Amino acid sequence: MTVPFAAPTARPDFAYIARWVKPGAKVLDLGCGDGSLLRYLKETRDAHGYGVEIDFDSRVDCIGNGISVVQNDLETGLAMFESNSFDCVILSQTLQAMKHTEEIVREMLRVGREGIVSFPNFGYWRHRLQVLRGYMPVSGALPYQWFNTPNVHLCTIGDFERFCTEHGVRVIERAVLTDGQPVSFASNLMGELAVYRFDRAA
């Protein structure tokens, strides 16, 4: 059975990521899930490349989606991939679940000319409100309870930008979304999901 292609509306960051991927680009999607982003990029940007996924069921779904997918534990780096071998390396809604955050960002910029990450903004006002009330936030962007969440390194937009400055990462573009719509005002407060495009600072 071929898995029907998930509409990009299911993942509001897809459209932004696609906008930043050059036509015909060679892309590496880390933590690619069922491969629907790569399939979306193939169909809308004529992009090609590979998914990396540790979960078995997701990899089977990738095959169904016609996506080349390799098993590799992101926490151990990207040794399988040569330096500068991709136009773009994507880490979509996985950064917050990584134990080795610094290493993976470094690896992304080693194997790719550009990186794109998306992550839930812990600074979103609804998240802040829940913390103020004394509870860990649960929302559309953070759909887990504290005890079953895969997220180990939640951050705010402010945190991430400081991280970039301190780690030689140059932000090229940023999109902040709430309910799939762009936010232009007080983004660290009003934004639910952040999407960044970056490269190595000169």
Next chain:
Amino acid sequence: MTPPRSVGAVVPQTAHFDEPLQLRSGAMIDQYDLVYETYGTLNAERSNAVLVCHALSGNHHVAGHYDSDERVVGWWDNMIGPGKPVDTDRFFVIGVNNLGGCHGSTGPSTVQPKTGRPYGASFPVVTVEDWVETQARLATRLGIERFAAIMGGSLGGMQALRWAITKPERVAHSIIIAAAPNLTAQNIAFNDVARQAILTDPDFYGGGFYAHGVVPRRGLRLARMLGHITYLSDDSMAEKFGRGLRTGAYRFGFDIEFEIESYLRYQGDKFADRFDANTYLLMTKALDYFDPAQDAGGDLARALRPATAGFLVISFASDWRFSPERSVEIVKALLDNDRRVTYAELGSRHGHDSFLMDDEHYFRLMRAYMNNIALEIA
């Protein structure tokens, strides 16, 4: 979807080739037979053929059973058949016994027409490259220009890889399971111990044992026992046999005491009854010689550059003879060339033999990949 079934009773066929074959070693074979079986139906476009390459001690009998003896079930019958991962309702599957084999294809035990005697030790050394050439000729004979997939485990996976390099235009997908881009020194060492067991058996007669009405059983048996140990994992042996004793108590002698001894000797005996010693020597040498990177200055990525197929590479975590790291070398070389490749390391605990076992994840992966191929050619 229909529940998986057997392909049922199958009949091996023989293809005779008169066109001389130049072997990689420099030797020439003037004529030869290849024995093969087919399952399923070749479609009108001739686009649904799948070639199954056999491993070290394999043959053409991949699926189904023989009418003469229903217990003689194909060695990959769990994988291949109607409704199985390699679905013979959709694919035309070919199993072939390699040149040098001892199950009908021309090999050391074949009686030469000129002399009326078996080739014996005079049968030339054959390589994976030579097998690909003979299989390609068989495919042409069967009207197959391009395979939907060529697949194999272990030495079979090496053939699938070689096909993709040597005849890229004839392979749409290459499925390489529990294989490696070449043997490690440790692997060659195991092979040589196995060969020495055969070569030093007094009944070997320099490969000419046929004329003496004997077979070097002791050597074959030892070779197989050693091989068998390396195909299993420590875990699977512990699970299956542990330190179990046949009589429940030590007997302080050298007869069979531990269950594992009994098992290995049984496997060794069974093998010695059905396999040709000269063929075993040839097949292990073919393994030793396999090294596609060799002609590319040791650069596997450069060696794989001609390959254009889609690849599925599968390894098994408990396989210490051809470890996952060795499969990753193939994957990396393909990635370096920007080739389509899907890679999975499966958690099966059965060691190198995992590729022959039932495993839910393994079969789901194969099913998904083969399904995709079926959609491509539909």
